Amino acid sequence: MLKVGLVGMGYWGPNLARVLNQSPKCEFVAACDLNPRNLDKITRQYPTVVGYRDFDAFLQSDVQAVVIATPISTHYELAKAALLAGKHVFVEKPIADAGSKARKLVELANKTQHTLFVGHTFIYSPPVIKVKQLIDSGDLGDIHYVSLSRVNLGLYQSDVDVVWDLAVHDVSILLYWLGEKPIRGAAFGRACVQSEKRDVAFLWLEFPSGIIAHNEISWLSPQKMRRTCVVGSKRMVVYDDMDSAEKVKVYDRGVNVKEPSNFGEFQLTYRMGDMYAPYLENAEPLLREIEHFVACCEQGVIPTTSGEFGAQVVETLEMVNRTDVASWNTSTMSSVGAQL
Amino acid sequence: MLKVGLVGMGYWGPNLARVLNQSPKCEFVAACDLNPRNLDKITRQYPTVVGYRDFDAFLQSDVQAVVIATPISTHYELAKAALLAGKHVFVEKPIADAGSKARKLVELANKTQHTLFVGHTFIYSPPVIKVKQLIDSGDLGDIHYVSLSRVNLGLYQSDVDVVWDLAVHDVSILLYWLGEKPIRGAAFGRACVQSEKRDVAFLWLEFPSGIIAHNEISWLSPQKMRRTCVVGSKRMVVYDDMDSAEKVKVYDRGVNVKEPSNFGEFQLTYRMGDMYAPYLENAEPLLREIEHFVACCEQGVIPTTSGEFGAQVVETLEMVNRTDVASWNTSTMSSVGAQL
Amino acid sequence: MLKVGLVGMGYWGPNLARVLNQSPKCEFVAACDLNPRNLDKITRQYPTVVGYRDFDAFLQSDVQAVVIATPISTHYELAKAALLAGKHVFVEKPIADAGSKARKLVELANKTQHTLFVGHTFIYSPPVIKVKQLIDSGDLGDIHYVSLSRVNLGLYQSDVDVVWDLAVHDVSILLYWLGEKPIRGAAFGRACVQSEKRDVAFLWLEFPSGIIAHNEISWLSPQKMRRTCVVGSKRMVVYDDMDSAEKVKVYDRGVNVKEPSNFGEFQLTYRMGDMYAPYLENAEPLLREIEHFVACCEQGVIPTTSGEFGAQVVETLEMVNRTDVASWNTSTMSSVGAQL
Amino acid sequence: MLKVGLVGMGYWGPNLARVLNQSPKCEFVAACDLNPRNLDKITRQYPTVVGYRDFDAFLQSDVQAVVIATPISTHYELAKAALLAGKHVFVEKPIADAGSKARKLVELANKTQHTLFVGHTFIYSPPVIKVKQLIDSGDLGDIHYVSLSRVNLGLYQSDVDVVWDLAVHDVSILLYWLGEKPIRGAAFGRACVQSEKRDVAFLWLEFPSGIIAHNEISWLSPQKMRRTCVVGSKRMVVYDDMDSAEKVKVYDRGVNVKEPSNFGEFQLTYRMGDMYAPYLENAEPLLREIEHFVACCEQGVIPTTSGEFGAQVVETLEMVNRTDVASWNTSTMSSVGAQL
Structure with missing residues (x-):
């Protein structure tokens, strides 16, 4: 052994x-x-x-x-x-x-x-694995975008800022789910309590397939949120880690585009179907x-x-940090987002 | 009359x-x-x-x-x-x-x-006015940042994209609350369903006082969210328009920084106090x-x-739209965020 | 016409x-x-x-x-x-x-x-009809019990007490769902604000099939609740009229009894399956x-x-009112619950 | 030691x-x-x-x-x-x-x-102690009634039924809060899964001061509820043990009765004030x-x-069990509720 x-x-x-x-x-x-x-x-x-x-x-x-x-x-x-x-x-x-x-x-x-x-560790948790299965099975259709929020009050880390402390979780989840690495990204944040260390930040990411993602992270927020929303062309998923009963909810909802019969406009119809919350095993x-x-x-x-x-x-x-707001006034940058 | x-x-x-x-x-x-x-x-x-x-x-x-x-x-x-x-x-x-x-x-x-x-119209709604009063009274201390989410499924507008349709609400609320106009801003979004019109976007704003704001808006989201979080140095507020019972919650929470007594590190202590939800009159x-x-x-x-x-x-x-992701690959831009 | x-x-x-x-x-x-x-x-x-x-x-x-x-x-x-x-x-x-x-x-x-x-009117509302369909289809199995809560602050009625004002809704829903009329019932309540008129009451009902039901009603409660739980041997349903997104939730949960193989005890196993919230049409x-x-x-x-x-x-x-707590001290009653 | x-x-x-x-x-x-x-x-x-x-x-x-x-x-x-x-x-x-x-x-x-x-143990938990303090301080006014729900799926006990397993918690909380012992009580329940042992029950209690209480307990319920509502003449409290953020909420709400100026009816006015959630220390x-x-x-x-x-x-x-529904058909009982 x-x-x-x-x-x-x-x-x-x-x-x-x-x-x-x-x-x-x-x-x-x-x-x-x-x-x-x-x-x-x-x-x-x-x-x-x-x-x-x-x-x-x-x-x-x-x-x-x-x-x-x-x-x-x-x-x-x-x-x-x-x-x-x-x-x-x-x-x-x-x-x-x-x-x-x-x-x-x-x-x-x-x-x-x-x-x-x-x-x-999140990559081994039942809800994260379940969402991965939903994406890979094609049940969600093409993924349009992912929005992730991870905020609460504390715990401030002494060695790193909020991006290295919290975004590391969400970025790992994104890379696992999407199976691709972002080609562009940027971060926008503020060091509110300590002058050198950001305690709130907002990240943008763009993936080769066109999928975009957003990540809100904060050590300075009154309510604890651990919420992720994956929007696909066929179905949409909300994974809320604060919901003790149903962490993953799958919505059979979307928008269908009807080809215009003649010179008219595109017609949009909404698809409003059932929601279901798959049972998740209780594994550590x-x-x-x-x-x-x-x-x-x-x-x-x-x-x-x-x-x-x-x-x-x-x-x-590292890529998102290269374009933090602190550098907005440096006119030497040649593009909005950093590229790998 | x-x-x-x-x-x-x-x-x-x-x-x-x-x-x-x-x-x-x-x-x-x-x-x-x-x-x-x-x-x-x-x-x-x-x-x-x-x-x-x-x-x-x-x-x-x-x-x-x-x-x-x-x-x-x-x-x-x-x-x-x-x-x-x-x-x-x-x-x-x-x-x-x-x-x-x-x-x-x-x-x-x-x-x-x-x-x-x-x-x-939002500027005349009881919860938005209540938050304005909390900010102006100094009860919240200095404002660190504001995060606003306004997402749901539909309604697609035929003449404008999601920024002009939804961010117009949040930007008006921000300008009213903060009493200042942002000096920098950027938008990141995607046209998922129709090729020309963004149906999801994320906005960054920075104000002269140093306050930053983030706004998530989407026509393509399975759960309806109308949530705003204002983080101040003394207190924090969540205004959730989907909460039929308590739309505004004031949290007596924060982080205090203690001066280091000698060559040690700064000490952070968390202040965890009561939450209260002020009664809001039922005015139209x-x-x-x-x-x-x-x-x-x-x-x-x-x-x-x-x-x-x-x-x-x-x-x-207009400012945030000047720096949408669509322009990231145009190397002619000289700065991440547009400036007024 | x-x-x-x-x-x-x-x-x-x-x-x-x-x-x-x-x-x-x-x-x-x-x-x-x-x-x-x-x-x-x-x-x-x-x-x-x-x-x-x-x-x-x-x-x-x-x-x-x-x-x-x-x-x-x-x-x-x-x-x-x-x-x-x-x-x-x-x-x-x-x-x-x-x-x-x-x-x-x-x-x-x-x-x-x-x-x-x-x-x-409730009998014509989409969630009440959906639960009726779930019961009648056999999806829930045998119904064990139903628990209904209908409480909030106000509105006091001038002509009737809370039983006639609020329980009338829940009793009508129960009779519609179960298709049978209770054979026994009792009420327990209190006139808190006005001396003659109960503003809070708890009802017990027993049906010929053995199903029991409970109904909590109040004009004097700080949070509004409109919650009904139907527990069947195969599935369980929660109908929450205050949930603007998913009013009906069907849980594939229950307890299975295994026959003891030899002289041992009965074995119980829990069935924990998916939850789903059927889409409800938006009819008035x-x-x-x-x-x-x-x-x-x-x-x-x-x-x-x-x-x-x-x-x-x-x-x-009328049956439940015949056994209100007010009559507990009348020793002439010959049974706990009134019988029709 | x-x-x-x-x-x-x-x-x-x-x-x-x-x-x-x-x-x-x-x-x-x-x-x-x-x-x-x-x-x-x-x-x-x-x-x-x-x-x-x-x-x-x-x-x-x-x-x-x-x-x-x-x-x-x-x-x-x-x-x-x-x-x-x-x-x-x-x-x-x-x-x-x-x-x-x-x-x-x-x-x-x-x-x-x-x-x-x-x-x-509940008597030593911060939210139960906080509610006791609210009651004893007079902040809630006279207590009108208390409603307690304690339901979830499992765990079935092999030696006792649901009343002895779950109501023991709520009854202890009630006796602690009110400082008096009920003079009348009754239970209504059903043995759904096992023929001899009730897995759902509803209890009624009446106290010497006139306060009434209701307790819903179940081992057979799809959603976990640990909710207690205390209604006083001045304020109302909800203690929800499933709410990880705010377990105790105090509502400044009530009904005022105005004396009729002349031969008119009594006038009721509603008092709708703030809600607050006191901070609870994190003690075991x-x-x-x-x-x-x-x-x-x-x-x-x-x-x-x-x-x-x-x-x-x-x-x-023991008192509430003496009047379970099982005994409704025994016509020898002389009163609805058992008396101590």
């Missing part, structure tokens, strides 16, 4: 520890953290886990796969070292704090022939994610959230 | 006829429409109203004030003629299909010393609007929704 | 006048009201309608069908006189203020071979109701809301 | 174990369960806890307080033995399966001068409950959910 070690026991690490311990598909054998208190807590809770304060010593243990849940700025160096040490690597989202670093990790994983996996995304990672390591399968996938997410964030 | 005549009995005109007839503040004496069937219907329902098929004859009657509810492309010519004939003018929103025409009407009204009023906006128009005509007061106000709305729409 | 006359232009009458005028299926020819102002208003709005202050004169006109929208206490006398004058009769709900009077009207209508119709119940009345008069068909149906509604209200 | 032992590690016990371990106010020293697997799990998770399979041995340990979380039918015997052994006792709700047994426990605790505490009820228990043991204070309180809850359930 795959021996897995975990690096980073801060905010998110303990959740990964729980599922690593819970899953019968892998063996949780080692943990690494600079902070001895964090380390103690984990090794006390999981007595069979060996604790390491030194990352090199950790890498020299018999762990076959390394799960990295440290601050974003450290992802690149830790993942690189783990790959070079011949380990499979699971790195929390985003894969790195720059697209160029992400690309280097992808190349390195190709060279070492080991799994490089990015922890975009994090457990699913870890077990998919283990399966990829053992069978050499390419992960749904591969290093390549994670790199595209980071590149998209 | 002010004698009022109405031009245009199509989709919206009958509503204006109803309140003109209902109000004790004015006398509804004349109606004008090219279509004899529309005209007949009105004069039968309001027997004291004289019907005119000819606009010139209508202008030569004893009406003192003219209410124009015709297609947008005709607003300019009809309003101009009415002003030149020495009438007060109420013209439906938007005031004209171009900022330059709007400006000419404003100048003309100044010259003739008559009231020029634009029918931005349209009736209020007409009675404000009548009062302006009679007392020479400047309307809340003056010609100047309506011109600024049209100029804002 | 059937010539129809309307009696009573108070609170509800003008709505009936509007649809009588609007429908192409009948001719609205006469109106009767004691109050000359009410009468004037109607005859001015509908100039072809002849106004009568005297009911006998009204009955001697050429009206073939009489629509009665007067206070409840007058229903019996007016309906009786109209039937005796050889007219078809539409009487607003409830048909009379006592079951015995309702029965006399039913007998009289049988004798005169004219239509006796009760204005239970009042217009449908009036046109069904006209069709019944002309074709001799028995109305869905016949005199017999209306009498059963009144008898049910 | 108080040494606490826990009996019963089934469905609910592990939650109690967690807070006993978490609280700095007590020492979690012993656990007792017949099932060695349950016991192993707890002692492995909390290595300092000593496990006992034998209840007598457990009682002979140095535990000073015993927390009982076993099936209802065993509450009486275990609590009795613990009290006789000189321990303080926390017993899960309901205190016993019969009022007579509850009374014996109360007497025994009085005699032994030890704390007898019943685990009615279970932890609060355990810490209140510890304080009572140590300081000899009478618990909010004392044995007396728990006995009144059980007596209320």
Whole structure:
């Protein structure tokens, strides 16, 4: 059974520890953290886990796969070292704090022939998977546009702004659903509370197929919203993660264009049909994610959230940031949106 | 009592006829429409109203004030003629299909010393007025940003796209609330159903004070949303027009920044207080609007929704349209957002 | 075409006048009201309608069908006189203020071979009809129970208490859906604001098939609720009239009982399937109701809301009132619930 | 520090174990369960806890307080033995399966001068406490009535019916809020899925002050509802536990009765004011409950959910069950509602 070690026991690490311990598909054998208190807590809770304060010593243990849940700025160096040490690597989202670093990790994983996996957990959640199935089956027709809102009050992150903290989720969902990478994008935001860090932003994205997307993200909003609307030519879907009863609703609604019989105008008719909310199984995304990672390591399968996938997410964030409102008054820009 | 005549009995005109007839503040004496069937219907329902098929004859009657509810492309010519004939003018929103025409009407009204009023009805609705009071009182603190969503399925307009049809409402609300005109703006949209006409768009606006705003508008959305969120440094407000019980909710929530005592980081603390939903009186906006128009005509007061106000709305729409996504690939643009 | 006359232009009458005028299926020819102002208003709005202050004169006109929208206490006398004058009769709900009077009207209508119709408008509304279809099709399986809530603040009625004002709606819906009349019932309520008149009540009903029902009604409640839940052995339905988007939701949910394989306990398994909200056409119940009345008069068909149906509604209200809490301390009662 | 032992590690016990371990106010020293697997799990998770399979041995340990979380039918015997052994006792709700047994426990605790505490956890939850404060402060005026709904699909209990499983919560909340015990009550329900056990029921209660209450409970309902409405003469409150954002809403609404100036009718006017949702702290009820228990043991204070309180809850359930619909046809009953 795959021996897995975990690096980073801060905010998110303990959740990964729980599922690593819970899953019968892998063996949780080692943990690494600079902070001895964090380390103690984990090794006390999981007595069979060996604790390491030194990352090199950790890498020299018999762990076959390394799960990295440290601050974003450290992802690149830790993942690189783990790959070079011949380990499979699971790195929390985003894969790195720059697209160029992400690309280097992808190349390195190709060279070492080991799994490089990015922890975009939403991709393993039942509602996100259900919408993906609806899109791929053709039930929705051609996708016209996607609108995503992810706002609430807090939690401010100390190391990144709201785009890197929240849009990373929505961009990963978009790339997964649409299976393509945006060719143009822009961001518009404001640093309201702290002078250097945007806490609200609005993103525009355009995809090669012509689909457009919009993403509203905020740490400074009175009501919590986790709402996504996918509008297709045949059907429309609303995925509302705050709706505890029906997270995904499929609307049999649309507009039909009738060819004008003679020189008249185009006629539009509205199609108003039933709505249905498919039953969603009650699976834990994090457990699913870890077990998919283990399966990829053992069978050499390419992960749904591969290093390549994670790199595209980071590149998209970089692209939209190149055209933030702060640069509107720099007349040197030659186009509204940045292009990849 | 002010004698009022109405031009245009199509989709919206009958509503204006109803309140003109209902109000004790004015006398509804004349109606004008090219279509004899529309005209007949009105004069039968309001027997004291004289019907005119000819606009010139209508202008030569004893009406003192003219209410124009015709297609947008005709607003300019009809309003101009009415002003030149020495009438007060109420013209439906938007005031004209171009900022330059709007400006000419404003100048003309100044010259003739008559009231020029634009029918931005939302400005007279209880929840919009309540939010204005909250902003002006300082209860919300400094405004950080405003996010507005106005989406549903249909109704497609034959003469204008979704920006001119729906954003006109939100832009008027923004200008009223903030009391300033945006200095930068851009739009991003797509013509999904008909090749020439956008049915979904996302607008960005930036105001001189630094406030930013976002507006999502769509004719192609499965759920109807009429939601506006105003985030201030002290309090936050959600105005949801689809909530039949509590349209305005005021949240005593925010983020406080504590000065770092020594070389440490800034500390953020969240303020989570009560929410309250002020009682809103049950007044009809349209009736209020007409009675404000009548009062302006009679007392020479400047309307809340003056010609100047309506011109600024049209100029804002023109500004955002200058930077639509369609122009992203034209490398001749020198800046992301258009500037006034 | 059937010539129809309307009696009573108070609170509800003008709505009936509007649809009588609007429908192409009948001719609205006469109106009767004691109050000359009410009468004037109607005859001015509908100039072809002849106004009568005297009911006998009204009955001697050429009206073939009489629509009665007067206070409840007058229903019996007016309906009786109209039937005796050889007219078809539409009487607003409830048909009379006592079951015995309702029965006399039913007998009289049988004798005169004219239509006796009760204005239970909800029976003609799209969501109520949709639930009826779901029940009758067997889609819901056997019905276990129905729970109905109808509460809000106001409007207090001057002539009746909350049971006669609000439960009349829910009881009519229940009788229509289930096609049977309750054999037992009781009410529990309180007169909170006025000493003699209950403004909140809870009703229990039991039907011959074993189905039970509960009805919560109140004039004294802060949130408006119009919610009905029908629980069947195969599926469950929620009909929420306050939900502007999806009034009827069908849940493929339930509990299955597995026979114990050996001496063990019965095993229960939950069935959690999709939910769907059928599209409901946007028809006006009042217009449908009036046109069904006209069709019944002309074709001799028995109305869905016949005199017999209306009498059963009144008898049910009388039954539950016989066991109100006020009588709990009378030790002469021999059973908890009243029996018909 | 108080040494606490826990009996019963089934469905609910592990939650109690967690807070006993978490609280700095007590020492979690012993656990007792017949099932060695349950016991192993707890002692492995909390290595300092000593496990006992034998209840007598457990009682002979140095535990000073015993927390009982076993099936209802065993509450009486275990609590009795613990009290006789000189321990303080926390017993899960309901205190016993019969009022007579509850009374014996109360007497025994009085005699032994030890704390007898019943685990009615809702009484320690922030929204329930907030409503209690609103009632006690007089802000709501005189309470007219309370309506409580607690319905969802499952979980069927194997040992009790829906009244003992769900109404126990609502009755405890009612007794806590109103500070009085009902003098009359009745239940109406149906055993839909299993022939012997009611899975839906409707309860009526009347209190000495004249307040009435209604409770709808069901294991067989498609939507989850946890809604309580308290109607007072001055204000009204809705406590909706399913609302993740605002659980308690206070409405400044009501009806005023104006004395008739002369022989006229009473005039009613509606008061429609603001709504507000007080901020509720994010405290865990279970932890609060355990810490209140510890304080009572140590300081000899009478618990909010004392044995007396728990006995009144059980007596209320017994009272309403005496008049279930099943007994409607027994003509020997002399009154509609049972009296205590």
